[in-house]
Amino acid sequence: MSRFERYEIREALPGDAEGIAFVHIKSWKTSYAGIIDQSYLDNISYDQRLALRKKIxxxxxxxxxxxxxxxxxxxxADAGPLRPELHHERYSFFKDSQEKRAEIYAIYLLEEHKGKGLGRALYQHCRD
Known part of the structure; x- marks a missing residue:
């Protein structure tokens, strides 16, 4: 566990599913407005995101x-092993590599908490 101003970064717990689902949906709606079709953003299901997050x-x-x-x-943030099945030939050269490879699957912050170095801190924690 580490502190960043009044913020705390820690591993997620099963009881965090609701909060993560909320952040996921709200950050999609603000970050992807004008990029992803608005009707899609308006219809993101909290129940589906919550079920997915509980499973994860x-x-x-x-x-x-x-x-x-x-x-x-x-x-x-979510991070784990490189998923070559999602990247096809782009990462095929990693197949035979002895080096460990990893990938950050997601980093999302509520809009009002952006610009404070939290994304960078999450990235660093994922790397560590």
């Missing part, structure tokens, strides 16, 4: 981190 948290894989402010989740 139960699996303990990938690494899942949350950023909290006074106990409230304001951001999260």
């Amino acid at each position: 948290l139960a699996s303990k894989d990938p690494l899942q981190l949350v950023v909290t402010l006074n106990g409230q989740i304001v951001g999260f």
